[in-house]
Amino acid sequence: MNQIQPDLFQAPPALPEGFQYWPDFLSADEERGLVERFADLPFKEFEFRGYRGNRRVLSFGWQYDFNRMELQRSEDMPAFLLPLRERAGRFAGLEAAEFQHVLLTEYAAGAGIGWHKDKPMFADVVGISLGSPCVFRFRRKAGPTWERASVVVEPRSAYLLQGPSRTEWEHSIPAVDNLRYSITFRNLKPSHQPER
């Protein structure tokens, strides 16, 4: 007789170690205010060696130039993002000022982001979501297959990628149904602090 394998009946796999999720990180008013501000910001189409990612981005503090493969200084973080950076610091257990880089990303309906790990000069990532919900997928090589996990990331929430969720797992977001923005704060690894 076959033995019942309890593992098969368990809930979906746990999320990667080091991932944390904070629903309602923003109030609905804050979300509205930010979306209004974003409408006036000079987002640029993300383009990597002629490949268009179908999303638009804007960086402050530092910016990773995908074509030159290096960090470059960009404009200072605007004041309206500083209170969020404080909150992101508390969430991540870091001094807010350590988040020297923020990337704003606009995903029009149908846009997503493919499998990747964030660039190695960055340490932790706090991502704040506005607008459409999305599926945040993780995968990690496990022998010949992939170990997978995913979580629905709701508007106004924040997530933290730290530890294995940041260093061992790749992440991606399939095409969103409606406009979504993310605000991702990143600190730089001590070994990768560029000269000022």
Ligand SMILES: O=C(O)CCC(=O)C(=O)O
């Ligand atoms: O939009 C997001 O929440 C994640 C974006 C992302 O993975 C990245 O910019 O590296």
Ligand SMILES: [Fe+2]
């Ligand atoms: Fe990423």
